[in-house]
Amino acid sequence: MSSRHGRREGIDYDAIPAALAASAVEPGDAEFARVRSTYLRGGSPGLILRPGTPAEVGQAVRYARTQPVKLGIRSGGHGISGRSTNNGGIVIDVSRLNAIEILDKETRRVRVGPGARWSDVAAALAPHGWALSSGDYGGVGVGGLATSGGIGWFAREHGLTIDHLRAVDLVTADGSQVHADERENAELFWGVRGAGANFGIVTSFEFEVDEVGDVGFAQFVMDASDTAGFLERWGAAMESAPRDVTASVIIGGPRPGQPLIAQILAVVDSDDADTIVSRLRPISETAPLLDYSIQVRPYESIMHVPPATHQAQGDPVTRSALADHLTPALSAAAGELIASGLTYFFQVRAVGGAVSDVAPDATAYANRSANFSLVAFGPGRRALDAAWDGLLPHFNGTYLNFETDLRPERLHEAYPGTTLTRLRELKRRYDPDNVFRDNFNIAPSG
Ligand SMILES: Cc1cc2nc3c(=O)[nH]c(=O)nc-3n(C[C@H](O)[C@H](O)[C@H](O)COP(=O)(O)OP(=O)(O)OC[C@H]3O[C@@H](n4cnc5c(N)ncnc54)[C@H](O)[C@@H]3O)c2cc1C
Structure with missing residues (x-):
């Protein structure tokens, strides 16, 4: 049921294809509050189309392309780079295609x-x-x-x-x-x-x-006060680890009077306790260990998240990059960035291994040599951009899924050369x- 008061200029609501009209949502509809925003981004689209079949997706595209407003595509609504909501435009939401x-x-x-x-x-x-x-x-x-x-x-x-x-x-x-x-x-x-x-x-x-059977899942809480040394040692430990271990590091912003805390999350593709411990030991020795837990559990339990309604506001501010190694220079620069408080969430994920076995021109994801994917979330666009731009010489391309800077250089970093x-x-x-x-x-x- 729509009040029609919230209808936005530029959208021809009468021309919505009949097959899509029943499931469409517009401002004023009871469901609008549930679907206007995404996990990280606030929005107020003029129309959300929710096709239930590929043929209906086709109808939605044919209709939307005739409307002189923004178009966003949404699946799970967790986009960072992807603007899957907007202000006054159309969103084609394919969440019903979930078989x-x-x-x-x-x-x-x-x-x-x-x-x-x-x-x-x-x-x-x-x-x-x-x-x-x-x-x-x-x-x-x-x-x-x-x-x-x-x-x-x-x-x-x-x-x-x-x-x-x-x-x-x-x-x-x-x-x-x-x-x-x-x-x-x-x-x-x-x-x-x-x-x-x-x-x-x-x-x-x-x-x-x-x-994949049960896996080892570890969480380590580390004192990362020596941030540069820790990142460098963690990077070296990851690069020399067997491929059955993949890990990430998350560091929050500095807090007055407290040591800087890092959280390492790691998965070891094994259900054998000795193998898991031997894989994790070098990682746990990269900084003073404050707390830890190691469990053998099904992979699906690590991924389990109950469904939720998205109600974000504003726009995320992030920068993203890929790096071949966490060199002393990159680790020191990252340490300075974190200490500056310009990022409240800094994460490094391990890549490399089988990712690097694929030829750079085999897919449009061409930066195959990187061993690490980095992302920083910050409170302010200009300050984070200025700081992150200073780190660019240490990087080897970027992974756009974590990037929100729209300057054209990012496309060239993500899709180098002939890509x-x-x-x-x-x-x-x-x-x-x-x-x-x-x-x-x-x-x-x-
Ligand atoms: C909490 C969180 C954790 C994350 N962790 C990881 C991670 O560990 N590894 C990783 O690689 N990424 C990770 N990401 C990034 C994630 O992969 C991207 O944000 C991704 O775009 C989210 O997909 P979605 O369908 O949920 O997003 P949506 O917001 O629905 O879509 C984002 C964009 O993707 C495009 N898109 C969506 N659906 C389609 C489609 N059917 N066809 C074509 N294009 C489409 C559109 O451009 C859209 O704007 C994470 C993101 C969040 C928020």
Whole structure:
């Protein structure tokens, strides 16, 4: 039921396709408060379309492209770089496309809708003894993560989420349904794995998943007062660790009179206590240990997150980068940034290993040499940008999923050399009118 008072200029509400009208939400509807914002971003769209089939997604795209307002695409609503809400525009929300199907037990093929969350995927795969490395938080949606990378708990052992992708179905800018895999529309399939948001709305992903049993899950609380030394030692420990261990470090802002605290989270793909302890010991020795817990538990329990309504306000301010090594110079510069208070949440995730086995030109995620993904959240755009820009010489590209700086250099860092040229060619072919531009837009014109 709509009051119609909140209708926004520029949107022709009478032209909404009949099949979409019943599930559409507009300002004034009772449901609006639940769907206007995302996990990290406040918004007030003029219309949220919620197609329930790929054909309806096609209708939504054909309608939305005729409306002279912003267009956001939403799956799980956890976008950082992706503006999956907006002010006065249209959002196509594909969260209803959330089915998870086992296609073939022999080859461990599964088909997943973009609206599933990674906690749902982990729960559906667990009874088969399978898992798919995705990210560190189960509330994140499949659509945004699986079109851009996916740095998860088995990254060093099994690679990125996009490295497990075998086929996609998507709706392109003219509203048509297109299949892409290594044989059919192979160039599009290449581009979807790293820059998918620019080419359409993926309506299903076909993955080959891995065999995974119970795993070791560790949380260490460290005194990171010697921040530079700690980061350097942790980086070295990760680079020399066997691939069955993947870990991340989170450091909050400094607090007066208290030591700087770091939290290490680590997953060891083993259920053997001796193996788990031997993998974790070098990591735990990188700084004075204040507290820890180590458990053997199902991967799905690490990913479990109850569904929640998103009610964020404002816009996240982040910077992101990839680095080959946590060198003494990078570690010292990161230590200074953290001490300055310009970031309240600084995280380094381990990558490398199997991620680096994939050739840089095999997918649109080209920065394959990096052993680390870094992200900083800050209270202020200008101050964080100024500080982070000073760190750029230490980096080797970026992972756009954690980036909110819209200056054009970021595209070149994420898609180095010929990668961006190839992506622009694809954009001209599949989206010449630049319909999909809510997430690090690769403009057809350059
Ligand atoms: C708490 C948190 C933890 C995170 N942890 C990790 C992590 O460990 N590893 C990691 O790699 N990333 C991580 N991320 C980043 C995450 O992968 C991205 O933010 C991702 O875009 C979220 O996907 P979503 O579907 O939930 O987002 P949405 O907000 O729904 O979408 C974000 C953007 O993705 C694009 N998009 C969405 N759906 C589709 C689709 N069906 N087809 C094409 N494009 C689409 C659109 O451009 C959209 O604006 C994390 C994010 C958060 C908030």
